[in-house]
Amino acid sequence: MHASTLHRLFPSAKFDEPLKRYTAWKIGGPADALLEPRSTGELIEATEKAGEHGVPVTILGGGTNVLVRDGGIRGLTIRLAKSLKNVEIEETHVTADAGVLYPVLANTTAGGGLAGLEFATGIPGTVGGALYMNAGAYGSETTEVLVWADVFREHRVVRMENGDLDLSYRHSALHDNPGWVVLRAGYTLTPGDPTQLKARIKEFRVRRMNGSPNKPSCGSTFKRPKGDFPGRVIEAAGLKGTRVGRIEVSPVHANYFVNLGGGTAQEALELIEHVRQKVNERLGIELEPEVRVIGEP
Numbered sequence: 317m318h319a320s321t322l323h324r325l326f327p328s329a330k331f332d333e334p335l336k337r338y339t340a341w342k343i344g345g346p347a348d349a350l351l352e353p354r355s356t357g358e359l360i361e362a363t364e365k366a367g368e369h370g371v372p373v374t375i376l377g378g379g380t381n382v383l384v385r386d387g388g389i390r391g392l393t394i395r396l397a398k399s400l401k402n403v404e405i406e407e408t409h410v411t412a413d414a415g416v417l418y419p420v421l422a423n424t425t426a427g428g429g430l431a432g433l434e435f436a437t438g439i440p441g442t443v444g445g446a447l448y449m450n451a452g453a454y455g456s457e458t459t460e461v462l463v464w465a466d467v468f469r470e471h472r473v474v475r476m477e478n479g480d481l482d483l484s485y486r487h488s489a490l491h492d493n494p495g496w497v498v499l500r501a502g503y504t505l506t507p508g509d510p511t512q513l514k515a516r517i518k519e520f521r522v523r524r525m526n527g528s529p530n531k532p533s534c535g536s537t538f539k540r541p542k543g544d545f546p547g548r549v550i551e552a553a554g555l556k557g558t559r560v561g562r563i564e565v566s567p568v569h570a571n572y573f574v575n576l577g578g579g580t581a582q583e584a585l586e587l588i589e590h591v592r593q594k595v596n597e598r599l600g601i602e603l604e605p606e607v608r609v610i611g612e613p
Contacts (some may be wrong), residue, residue, distance in 0.1 A: 326362060330347075332347075335388060336384075343383065344383075344388065345388030350394075362392065371391045375396065376393055377442035381606065381607055382534065382608045383610070385582075388611055388612060389612070397415050400500075405424075408506060410504075418437075421436055422435070426513035429510045430513075432461045433505060434454075438524050443500070443501050444497075447490070448490045449486050450487060459483035463504050527568075531575060532574060533574045535572070536572070538571055539606045546570070547569050550603075552599060553594050555570065555594055556570050561579060563587050573587055
């Protein structure tokens with residue numbers, strides 16, 4: 317698509333914008349057009365306009381758990397983190413926009429004396445991204461507290477109940493319907509003591525900081541194999557510290573692949589494939605990537 321068409325259709329977007337600025341891995345080529353909508357109305361309008369003019373749309377949340385390839389993303393990329401971030405609490409019911417960061421939601425609900433989302437402090441993504449992945453940590457996951465989500469699909473906003481979202485381990489119905497866009501989510505929590513809940517969050521945060529490297533990564537690279545942990549398996553295969561270019565299997569936690577500075581998506585993909593093959597060869601375990609790969613080579 318011609319750049320001038322994108323300029324005309326989405327005048328408030330940034331053009332030819334490097335996506336490594338917006339991903340936790342600090343990797344990613346340019347977006348043709350990057351839009352950070354200020355409201356769900358603007359998000360819907362942009363999505364509709366893109367559909368009418370045959371412009372492909374890619375939704376980016378907090379940029380965690382995603383690998384943007386070195387060629388970047390064609391068409392329109394819509395980034396929700398930092399834009400759609402409204403939270404409403406009514407008794408034990410919580411509604412949060414898709415762009416709200418999960419740790420922020422954990423803090424807000426705990427501070428309001430509501431229990432159930434403390435695990436979200438360990439998930440650096442957004443509400444929308446957490447729903448997409450059915451994200452979880454510390455033995456809890458999103459599906460346990462989520463009641464509904466407002467999803468923009470087939471030109472209208474549909475309130476989908478938890479059961480219709482097909483939530484399972486690191487999966488949701490959104491995987492099979494790339495045109496659907498999460499606008500907001502509703503949760504039901506239980507009353508709790510704010511002091512105890514904040515203490516629990518702090519404990520989770522300390523555990524996370526002690527157990528994870530402080531260099532750019534996408535978080536967990538692989539899903540859990542049945543009855544085991546990917547970090548343990550990768551370490552058992554003797555792969556800690558393995559490097560391709562500037563991407564390394566972290567010596568701190570083997571399921572984190574860190575960017576040592578200037579790493580590329582191609583190097584990350586090669587390292588993921590190398591680790592997958594070696595674990596299979598040496599231990600007979602098939603690892604499945606958790607990271608979502610988007611964009612052009």
